[in-house]
Amino acid sequence: MPESKTDKSITRSPGDINFSTVIASSVHDMKSSLGMLLHSLDGLRDEHKGALSESVHFNTLQYEAERLHSDLIQLLGLYRIGEQCLSAHVEEHFVPEFLSQQLSRHQPLLEGHNVAYSVEAEDINGFFDEDLLTGVLNNTINNAIRYTKSQIRLTARQDNDYLVIGVEDDGKGYPEHMQQSNSAGPKPLDFETGSTSLGLFFASSVASLHQEVDRQGFIKLNNGGSLGGGVFEIWLP
16 A cells, blocks of 8 residues: 655644734735725714714714824834835925825815814925825824814825925824934834824834935924914925
8 A cells, every 4th residue: 555645735834824914914904905995884873964073973083094004014114214215216206295184084084173273284295105195194183183182184294305394283282202203113002092103103104204315204293383282294205
């Protein structure tokens, strides 16, 4: 009787699996599903404006879905940065138009939460990766919606040969330890607020991908601004 041959297709050990790739693939699938969910929520809001625009439960559902979608985008971006397969594709953009587009994406959510919004930007062009910066602003605007009292403002100016894009609100502002952080890496979970600072780490990573000669981008956090609350700024050379 001939010896049976072992089927090598079932002998792979768990150690052979690249779990980071598996997780990244799963995150990508979840992001796609959440994108479809958000599209459906937008459709429902349009179909039932009178009933849903004032619904606290619906607005909370849409906000949390947007926040989770933004987190998944950041995780994928950080994975690609870690694998050294992500770079900034810098192109020229008219900054006031770009910022208006970012606000328009959040308009239903802003109006659902009764948050006033505006853009205060110089008529300038900027050089940046549109997709990466959109990811940063999506997260920052979502955070501002969570912590603001009633207003959000996007700003843009030139300062010492940097393009400075800001997100301001009229909330309580950033705590002292966050203003002093250089966002060099993800921070431990803050059990009091639930914050991991993942968004700031992603924003800092995106900023640093924008380089010109010996300069690279960075982020700043402070309080005050024109609305008296938190001020997030990303500086791009």
